[in-house]
Amino acid sequence: MPELPEVETVKRALTPYLENTVLSSVITRRKGLRFPFPDQFSEKLSGKRIINITRRGKYLLIYLEEDLVLIIHLGMSGHIRVLQKNIPIPGKHDHIDFITQKGVTIRYNDPRRFGIVTLAKREFIRSHKLLKNIGPEPLSNNFNAVVLMKKLNGRNLTIKCALLDQKIVAGLGNIYVSESLFRSRISPKRLSKNIGIKKAEELVKIIRIVLTEAINAGGSTLNNHRRPDGKLGYFQHQFFVYGKNGELCGHCEKVKIKKIIQAGRSTFFCSNCQR
DNA sequence: CTATCCACCTGGCGGC
DNA sequence: TGCCGCCAGGTGGATA
Numbered sequence: 001m002p003e004l005p006e007v008e009t010v011k012r013a014l015t016p017y018l019e020n021t022v023l024s025s026v027i028t029r030r031k032g033l034r035f036p037f038p039d040q041f042s043e044k045l046s047g048k049r050i051i052n053i054t055r056r057g058k059y060l061l062i063y064l065e066e067d068l069v070l071i072i073h074l075g076m077s078g079h080i081r082v083l084q085k086n087i088p089i090p091g092k093h094d095h096i097d098f099i100t101q102k103g104v105t106i107r108y109n110d111p112r113r114f115g116i117v118t119l120a121k122r123e124f125i126r127s128h129k130l131l132k133n134i135g136p137e138p139l140s141n142n143f144n145a146v147v148l149m150k151k152l153n154g155r156n157l158t159i160k161c162a163l164l165d166q167k168i169v170a171g172l173g174n175i176y177v178s179e180s181l182f183r184s185r186i187s188p189k190r191l192s193k194n195i196g197i198k199k200a201e202e203l204v205k206i207i208r209i210v211l212t213e214a215i216n217a218g219g220s221t222l223n224n225h226r227r228p229d230g231k232l233g234y235f236q237h238q239f240f241v242y243g244k245n246g247e248l249c250g251h252c253e254k255v256k257i258k259k260i261i262q263a264g265r266s267t268f269f270c271s272n273c274q275r
Numbered sequence: 276c277t278a279t280c281c282a283c284c285t286g287g288c289g290g291c
Numbered sequence: 292t293g294c295c296g297c298c299a300g301g302t303g304g305a306t307a
Contacts, residue, residue: 034283034284075283075284076284077284077285077286092285093285110284110285111284111285111286112283112284112285112286113283113284113285114283114284155277155278156277156278157277157278161278223286223287263278263279263280264279264280264281
């Protein structure tokens with residue numbers, strides 16, 4: 001479930017259950033996910049009060065007492081549920097339970113285990129290996145046409161690949177890159193260095209709109225994955241191109257949406273609308 | 276430094 | 292029903 005809008009949705013769903021709440025215990029059911037969990041992971045977290053939750057790109061950052069930060073990335077298949085009464089027996093891929101003093105269980109499930117759950121000290125967050133190279137937050141003022149142009153300049157890759165690169169802009173993934181390029185009428189095959197200021201302005205504006213709409217829709221739901229509160233996101237009903245290969249373009253109604261592979265990943269676009 | 280490729284995993288789906 | 296190949300919302304690390 002994991003591009004910026006989905007992570008933001010998770011953050012918002014977790015906030016009322018976690019902020020200003022003490023973790024009573026943490027249960028891990030394997031040694032790690034993509035990386036091993038830190039030594040004494042459960043001991044370091046147990047008894048600590050959660051101060052607040054933020055998001056950086058696709059990462060959730062949970063700030064606790066004693067300047068501890070819990071870093072969570074959902075990878076390709078990670079999802080988080082909030083469980084209260086009648087808590088089910090953990091399933092095969094329920095790797096971590098965070099249990100609060102209010103009796104709420106936050107359960108991390110990740111079949112493919114590409115996710116990351118680790119700890120850092122607050123003072124080292126900015127220089128953390130996983131976070132230090134992440135580009136501007138697309139919904140912040142740090143993201144604008146001049147900044148984007150500069151990053152796209154002098155690089156020899158397609159605009160599709162550039163926007164997937166978290167160093168250029170934070171939080172976009174395969175869905176929202178395809179959707180943003182469609183709405184910006186830019187071909188995914190165009191080279192990033194050939195994007196002019198006008199198009200960069202358009203891209204910045206559209207990326208903000210697409211992400212905001214998706215957040216307001218509670219993210220996109222693929223494969224029936226649930227949000228932490230059990231609800232489904234519904235932005236997938238507003239896709240123009242993602243997963244629509246072979247369907248007539250809903251905008252021009254002249255050509256079919258194409259699927260191509262770029263850098264090993266699917267790209268969906270309309271060859272008539274996007275140039 | 277950059278661009279490319281591989282690796283890491285499991286599950287779901289279509290085709291036979 | 293079963294097996295097979297392919298595909299999937301990501302990204303760190305090795306390589307050239």
